[in-house]
Amino acid sequence: GAVVSQHPSRVICKSGTSVKIECRSLDFQATTMFWYRQFPKQSLMLMATSNEGSKATYEQGVEKDKFLINHASLTLSTLTVTSAHPEDSSFYICSARAGTGHYGYTFGSGTRLTVV
Amino acid sequence: GESVGLHLPTLSVQEGDNSIINCAYSNSASDYFIWYKQESGKGPQFIIDIRSNMDKRQGQRVTVLLNKTVKHLSLQIAATQPGDSAVYFCAEKHSGYALNFGKGTSLLVTP
Numbered sequence: 581g582a583v584v585s586q587h588p589s590r591v592i593c594k595s596g597t598s599v600k601i602e603c604r605s606l607d608f609q610a611t612t613m614f615w616y617r618q619f620p621k622q623s624l625m626l627m628a629t630s631n632e633g634s635k636a637t638y639e640q641g642v643e644k645d646k647f648l649i650n651h652a653s654l655t656l657s658t659l660t661v662t663s664a665h666p667e668d669s670s671f672y673i674c675s676a677r678a679g680t681g682h683y684g685y686t687f688g689s690g691t692r693l694t695v696v
Numbered sequence: 697g698e699s700v701g702l703h704l705p706t707l708s709v710q711e712g713d714n715s716i717i718n719c720a721y722s723n724s725a726s727d728y729f730i731w732y733k734q735e736s737g738k739g740p741q742f743i744i745d746i747r748s749n750m751d752k753r754q755g756q757r758v759t760v761l762l763n764k765t766v767k768h769l770s771l772q773i774a775a776t777q778p779g780d781s782a783v784y785f786c787a788e789k790h791s792g793y794a795l796n797f798g799k800g801t802s803l804l805v806t807p
Contacts, residue, residue, distance in 0.1 A: 612793060623785060623800050624785070626797075629793075629794050671737075687739035687740045689738055690738060692737065
């Protein structure tokens, strides 16, 4: 089945630094990837939709200059949290879509970001 | 804006009993729904899906019911086991193919 690998699984960084999270589709080509953010005891909130070779589409209220998304290949999308602050601490989850049906929505294992 | 929501934030059931988790959606144009299970610190895990041209779909120990008239979705888990304890989310296909997630229900299975 389709597998999405997300790294790192957890990261602690200092306030003001940048953190890069990688999302890779291991056995399929993902034309579209999605980035979600999840705060404790809350639902997944869509941040942006990433299409290979083009600019990401950000949801309302998500700062594109703070959350940089790059989808340079059909198997890799990256999310960079720039100038991270404690309020950016969250669980970030990527999802890759290759086709139709539920196999079109494969999720990574998530990245726990803690900004200190 | 339109959103997907849940009736119950928490549900406690005894092992062996059946569980029913409900979800209300408001976007009448949604044509695809998925139930996910999420364990602590992990990504969502697919359980079962249903398209809007169906009203029922069964899997192994799970059944999803869709009532488009009242925009209601439910997940039934038969013979609930301790390993079923997790947070369950319904999700609808959003415009542009992204999924819109509901608030989630925490299911606790007690012995």
